[in-house]
Amino acid sequence: MRAQLGRKKESNYKMIKIKDLHASIDGKEVLKGLSLEIPKGEVHAIMGPNGSGKSTLSYVLSGKEGYEITSGSISFDGHDVTNMMPEERAALGMFLAFQYPVEIPGVTTINFLRTAINSLRKARGEEEMDAISFLKLQKARTAELGVTMDMLKRGLNVGFSGGEKKRNEVLQLVMLEPRFAVLDETDSGLDIDALKVVSKGINSLRSAERSFLVITHYQRLLDYIKPDVVHVLADGVIQKTGGAELALELEKHGYAEFEKNQSNGAVA
Amino acid sequence: MMVAEAQINNNTINLLEGWEEGLDKAPEWVQSFRKKAADDVMKTGLPTPAWEDWKYTNLRNLESVTLCEASSLHVVPNISSPFIDLKPIIVQLFNGSFVGEMPDLPDGLMIAPINEVWTNDWFKGFVSSLSIDTPMEALNSAFLNDGIVIKVSENTKIAEPLLLLSTYENSKDMLSVMPRIVIILENNAELNIVEHQSGIGSYVCNQATSINLGEKSKLGHYILQDNDRTQGYLFNTTKLNCYDDAVYDGFSLNHGAKLSRHEIFADLLGERIECIINGAYNLISTQHHDTTIKTGHFSPNSISKQIYKGVINHEASAVFQGRICVHNDAQGTDGHQLNRTLLLSEKAEFNAKPELKIYADDVKCSHGVTSGDLNDEELFYLRSRGIPEIEAKQILTKAFVAEVIEGIKDSVVRDIFLSISIEEGTK
Structure with missing residues (x-):
């Protein structure tokens, strides 16, 4: 499958364009002029030490309140999304798999999935998915990920283990089928078997029409989700860009080289 | 009775108006019961914010209301209720009085209008043994006539739920309704009751509910209060007496009237009782709702739990007062109370007063109150x-x-409550 992807890219159409992005939280600048372009169909990985701005980047990409973009811009598939609301970005086809998915008691996972799918369809001017088609889709996708009916009927992420929460994030990813997905430390808290299952789910979505940004601290995840490009983020800017081999290098030598560039304080 | 400084204000006189009506037709004991209650109301007056338990709920607006007699309509109003889906035994009260035909009742279940059973010794014995602790109860007692008695015989399990549809409706002036609901489960009896209270237009309803749960009996008591949100005053005082091994599973969903107060006294007189009093309320506009619960543990090893959740929007306000009192003999008590409130507007107001009074040593008790906005994450x-x-x-x-x-223990009732829109009620 992999051979068919990535390699086949004909156009160099940029799905995501981040230009000189400066973003602050509580008056403290975390992203300090970050620029990044991800062509259609490619998987890019961002690696970096703690406090380099990795999670901030994921939140800024998905439109979380509380992050102030002081300059620069983000565009997705030709749309300037810099100031868009989270739901508008989702409707365009952007997705964030959270590092720490919240627990929402009283909202069952299955109802949440159905509401999300139909909200996206409505925003795109499409017809709502009927109950039968939804169940068909849900059954196929949950089987692949080992998500049980019991999990689907429980409150969203309530009482889920770390691994179950991450599988639930990937379930949402495969159900909502975005065109661009940010995976924020999806490997954290996963044992090796769960990591394989989760990676398989993500890989099944790889296509020439879809791009990914995989944020991770460790190289391990990239053994399973092979990136086309690896970037090193430190001190709020991209410090280095290379091929998949860059991840192995980082695993060997650590981030020391980049951390010396990192100025005061750690911000996730 | 809590006697504070007597304050005989206009609303006391207003609400007592007409209490003597039909008095001569009542049995003698009812006449003296009503007279004494009316006296009590005149002595104390209705509560004012100077009373500790009424600090946050002010009845002054009642002063200006003009009451008219309850309409004695005998046409059964056409009520839609989501609980019809339970295929229940349906009993309808209109402005406090029983209307329509009495349905066929299963063996062991007795339902009758109060004024048809009040000559019976057991009824007299039960009602006259009840303490009257609040002026709202006394006020209701001064009018004892309307309402119904529900009684389940010993060792009888009623499979079908009972749906009590209570409607108040008046389009002219204010209407005052004083229904009494008496629920008696004898030893080892079981029943589920759903009360759907629906008020339209302006009215004052002051209901008193007296519940007696015999040994090993089980009552599911679920209330949907689904009134017109802009008008109406609704008072509901529930007195609950439980004996050994009784189970009370109570839940109420209050969409509120203009002003409403649900006051519950739960006396756990026996051992190993499980008493659950849960509820939720959702208020908009300038609605005010008050839940006041007083739980008394008198014997060892009983469980009491209360969870209330409130959603307050616009300029609405709510009060939660909860007191758990564990008496000397009530070792091994497990008493818990939690109130969580969602404030959806800056002008929404919430006052809470949780209290624990513990006179026994070996008990597990907790109480907690939280309030806040929706979670941003x-x-x-x-x-x-x-x-x-x-x-x-x-x-x-x-x-x-x-x-x-x-x-809610009953899964079908639970699903119906879950399907009711929290913003809109059933309307």
Whole structure:
């Protein structure tokens, strides 16, 4: 499958364009002029030490309140999304798999999935998915990920283990089928078997029409989700860009080289 | 009776108006019962914010109301209720009086209008043994006539739920309704009751509910209070006496009237009782709702739990007062109380007064109160999946309330409550 992807890219159409992005939280600048372009169909990985701005980047990409973009811009598939609301970005086809998915008691996972799918369809001017088609889709996708009916009927992420929460994030990813997905430390808290299952789910979505940004601290995840490009983020800017081999290098030598560039304080 | 400084104000006189009507037709004991109650009301007056238990609920607006007699309509109003789906035994009260035909009742279940049973010794014995602790109860007692008695015989389990449809309606002046509901479960009896209270137009309803649960009996008591939100005053005083091994599973969903107060006295007189009094309320506009619960543990090893969740929007206000009192003999008591409130507007107001009074040594008791806005992280999570902000807020509000509804023991009743829109009620 992999051979068919990535390699086949004909156009160099940029799905995501981040230009000189400066973003602050509580008056403290975390992203300090970050620029990044991800062509259609490619998987890019961002690696970096703690406090380099990795999670901030994921939140800024998905439109979380509380992050102030002081300059620069983000565009997705030709749309300037810099100031868009989270739901508008989702409707365009952007997705964030959270590092720490919240627990929402009283909202069952299955109802949440159905509401999300139909909200996206409505925003795109499409017809709502009927109950039968939804169940068909849900059954196929949950089987692949080992998500049980019991999990689907429980409150969203309530009482889920770390691994179950991450599988639930990937379930949402495969159900909502975005065109661009940010995976924020999806490997954290996963044992090796769960990591394989989760990676398989993500890989099944790889296509020439879809791009990914995989944020991770460790190289391990990239053994399973092979990136086309690896970037090193430190001190709020991209410090280095290379091929998949860059991840192995980082695993060997650590981030020391980049951390010396990192100025005061750690911000996730 | 709590006697504070007597304050005989206009609303006392207003609400007592007409209490003597039909008095001569009542049995002698009812006449003296009513006279004494009316006297009590005149002595104390109605509560004012100077009374400790009424600090946050002010009845002064009642002063200006003009009451007219309850309409004695004998046409059964056409009520839609989501609880019809339970295929229940349906009994209808209109402005406090029984209307329509009495349905066929299963063996062991007796339902009758109060004024048809009040010559019976057991009824007299039960009602005259009840303490009268509040002026609202005394006021209701001064009018004892309307309402019904529900009684389940020993060792009888009633399979079908009972749906009590209570409607208040008046389009002219204010209407005062003083129904009494008496629920008696004899030893080892079981029943589920759903009360759907629906008020339209302006009215004052002051209901008193007296419940007696015999040994090993089980009562599911579920209330949907689904009134016109802009008008109406609704007072509901529930007195609950439980004996050994009784189970009370109580839940009420209050969409409120203009002003409402639900006051519950639960006396756990026997051992190993399980008493659950849960509820939720959702207030908008300038509505005011007050829940006041007083639980008394008198014997060892009983459990009492209360969880109330409130959603307050606009300029509405709510009060939660909860007192658990564990008496000397009540070792091994397990008493818990939790109140969580969602304040959806800056002008929404919430006052809470949790209290624990513990006179026994070996007990587990807790109480807690929280209030706040919707969780930003949860809101962002839903929005990031494409759910628009308004809808995401509705989902989270409903989920907040659903958590307490999910505690209802009867799964079919639970599902119906879950399907009721928290914003709109059933209307």
